Amino acid sequence: MPSSIKDTTVLHNGVHMPWVGLGVWKVQEGGEVERAVETAIRTGYVSIDTAAVYGNEEGVGQAIQRSGIARDQLFVTTKVWNANQGYDSTLKAFDESRRKLGLDMIDLYLVHWPVKGKYKDTWRALEKLYRDGAVRAIGVSNFQVHHLQDVMQNSEITPMVNQVEFHPLLQQKELRAFCSENRIQLEAWSPLMQGNSLDHPVLAGLAAKYGKSPAQIILRWDLQNGVVTIPKSVNENRIRENSDLFGFELTAEDMAQIETMNRNQRFGADPDNFNF
Template identity: 65%
Template sequence: MMKNLQSTTTLHNGVEMPWLGLGVFKVEEGQELVHAVKTAIENGYRSIDTAAIYGNEAGVGQGIREANIAREDLFITSKVWNSDLGYEETIAAYKESLMKLGLDYLDLYLIHWPVAGKYKEAWHALETLYKEGRIRAIGVSNFQIHHLEDLMKDAEIKPMVNQVEYHPRLTQQDLLAFCQQHTIQLEAWSPLMQGQLLDNAELQEIADKHGKSVAQVILRWDLQNGVITIPKSTKEHRIIENATVFDFELTAEDMDCINSMNENYRVGPDPDNFDF
């Protein structure tokens, strides 16, 4: 039940993950980052999402410490980068992320991209870390259906989460249905399409009807589709606004209107054709 910012969904291994969190993609190390993480936690956020390639895990860790909340009340995610997808390399990358964050464990660790020929070794490393109790949940990011099918052919443990680009111009309905069928929780990155949807007339009309912002309508659409969402912001009023999505509900007509906006348009790389 989505009642507030601490509301969670239960992953297939029984771990509870908040429906809404703070993303910190492209937020550089420094006081702005520390303040954003601390501010989010102080305003009720319990989930923070970072990655090794973001280069800001140390600042995230500092923000967590300054917020002075019990570690077990937080849900912290990081990701292993493409250059570290061997078995031993992934184990080492995990340890380095922990060190930078200043944490004893992660709640969720993801393979960042489905690099051909490499993600299965990395997955076996994640399975080892999970079985050793060093990660509470494991998953992937940017995996399409065929990547998930290929991974699960050899995996001992099914991914608990798949974090992908997801917004009204890229609804990925087949992928969402596949993940729901296999009890893999879909999670949205770039839910606001890097701000490109905030002046959309259709969304503004829905927002006006509910007395909400376009951003709040999009985030609510995520949640009502059963998709976890992690909007990024460093501004306190935006952090608070993005979280104020539990006090209204979109109608079936609203949902159909937003779902129909899909154009299969990506602002990020195509998981089947990326080069980094």
């Protein structure tokens, strides 16, 4: 169980990945994303998660370069967007992301969505990038069990990470079990349900019990489920709050209470039915 924001899980290739990171989805390029990343790094975060489609890779890179933190102390994730999937186009997209970030090495590169007819070729490109030493770890995002099985049956390397929508209203137990069995690290995007249902009675009760916010209760629940979590915020106080997840532990009964909240409810797109 992690005891600080710098603690890591070990991916199946031996790479250490921080349990907690800052997500920058919908954070504006320029000053807004730079301030958020700089605040996070000052607070102690060592993991930053961006994507080509977020349009803020350059700002993330600028903040990293200004931070003064040694490159090998940070873990940077980005993703290839749907329009750029396919073997050759993925390789080009990776080079563009690396240029924008101003980094020689990407720590984790993900296939953003399982685009039909393309994601297997995209995965082959990620395997090449990994074998070439351009990226330390490769994975996928928004892949269901059948997508993962399809990739694994037609590839040399099993994805190291699967980043998916995961929160108390969408607990994805079958997917979690499959990932655990295959040593694929599950990672939660939108762990705070995009601000929805934070006033749920279960969360409110546990927040009062522990003297924490509902958000901190959810993020602690992620960690105790063995799920990497990357809450997004541009607010300095919330960035700090979202890192303060240590020094308390939810009981088995508390964890079971949160499990009763599951509704299989998505706030993002369905990986089996998306159009972007």
